[in-house]
Amino acid sequence: MKHRDITFAEAIREGLDQSMEKDPRVIVIGEGVPDPKAIFNTTAGLRDKYGNRRVFDMPLSENGMTGICIGAALSGLRPVMVHQRIDFALLAMDQLINNAAKWHYMFDGKASVPLVVRMIVGRGWGQGPQHSQSLQAMFAHAPGIKVIMPTTAYDAKGMLISAIEDNNPVLFIEHRLLHQIKDNVPEEYYRVPLGQAKVLHEGDAVTVAAFSYMAVEALVAAKALKSAMGIGIDVLDMRSVRPLDVASVLNSVRKTGQLIVADTASRTGSIAGELISQVSEQAFDALRTHPVRIACPDHPAPTSHFMTRHYYPGPQMIADEVLKMVGADKTSTNYRELCALMLHDGPHDAPNRGFTGPF
């Protein structure tokens, strides 16, 4: 198979394109889907190719349009709906939780809702309190909904295709900082199953289970820990919030005996807490020390970059927790080398020095 690196955003575009090509029931709708910016280029060219009866812009009516997409899904279409920020999807909570999540159950399996809702989590450049929330746990609380958070471009395409083929409502949550990251993505149509964690890095010392962008951060920490201090950790990219792949985490914890869960959300009520709860219930005997959550603080994200410097946890915090767990020395030169390896390139509120937006 030919190696080809494309970005997460391009992988989404390709996944949408190939899904629409394969299945005429697939339609795409969202505020800005056919506009010149094309949802950070993730929907670019789709209207030209599939026309205005399959690719739609949408009135600013999140709840109504979610209901309309549910009605269309109940009637044989497979809509993909897009929110440029997940925060707007809160307006659609009624339709998502009361209808989409429950329709199949409450009507005894007589109908189902094959709906995909893409929701983008913002971060950086002052996205602030209402443009950068990580609400996966809130949505995942409702039985009947699937919530997935691919991290790599490979998974973005494969999991989007699986989500579109799935007969259930699937919330596809994209972290905006992932959009620019490249990965090897096959050109053909392929599926990545929903609900399975993926091992990104292997080691015996500690298990780090990470969601979405935090998996990228955890991998940076893992590589630095290995090279500077010779400490090996397991990094699991959870990829899915509901169903939650607890089994893979248990496997790893039975080997390492120590668990850190890194989440993009704020701490209280997070899916990190749920994962730790399930691991504690099922494998308390395997834990040598208490599990640790790494998450955002329990206050909304401020806008000013002067206040966001320490809002988001990163590789340094993950590495420090690992070192605490293994009882490693933080005064050595190795530690200074470790820190240097994890230094963020550029302003803290941009993904890297070269990045100029849009956020």
Place this chain on the structure above:
Amino acid sequence: MSHSSQLALLRSMLRIRRIEEAIADRYAEQEMRCPMHLCIGQEAIAVGVCAALSKGDSVFSNHRAHGHYLAKGGSLNAMVAELYGRSTGCCGGRGGSMHLIDLDAGFSGSTPIVGGTVPLAVGAAWASSLKQSEQVTVVFFGDGCFEEGVVHESMNFAKLHKLPVVFVCENNNFSVYTRLNERQPERPLYRVAEAHGLAAYTGNGNDVEEVLAISRKAVGLARQGQGPQFIELHAYRWREHCGPNFDDELNYRTAQEIKAGIHDCPIASYTRKLEKENGNIHLEIERCEAEIQREIAAAFEFALSSKKPSIDDSQGKVYA
């Protein structure tokens, strides 16, 4: 309209009335253990609108759905069994009175979140428009629902894409115990729909032939691709908002008002009209009553002799 068509309308209303009364009579036995919103007094709307539809058309409804479900041809046995929480119910006992479905009859579902099914109906109409099918979708909702933002979002999109959907607003003047004039400024509801660009009609919801005439026009235009239609129909809820009883003692409406409301009974007035036009129909009505009572007795027997679901039946089918 032929005498037999008229009799069919009368019979359909009578059937719904007697079923609702039978539910009310047995509700105190506490075997039907779910909230029950009876449509007694509002039968002409369900019957008149559904008589304008064909089997392949789709209907969505709300918490007060028995009449809509039955008028669209939903299975009586499956409905009564559902009220009793039995496995043979239309939702296997998972839904109860507020969640009815019969896809074979084109009854696509009813739910109690006010406004919840309105966008779903628009979505169903969107799908039929994109698939270029002949189907028309109808959604029933009340004057209270008209206050929900999602209804206006739905009308906007329906008009934007000229979708084959008919919005039917049953205006019974009450949201639970609260009058329309405490909730909305004084203006006709249908004029608001008109402002959204919909073809809008209003009529007497107690006159089944008037309801049918308006519905035929609206459904016909929707089917021809003329876009969404809105029908506001005035009616009166005889009994309490939720439950089997009259609630005169609460004094939120005067005895005079209730008396006037009941006086406008769609069934009694239609019976009078048919007798005036066709002479005595006493024998025909008696025959209908007897058939209906037999059907009701059989439905309750079916429900009560049906399998009770187990705890295990509450699990599964969370995901398709």
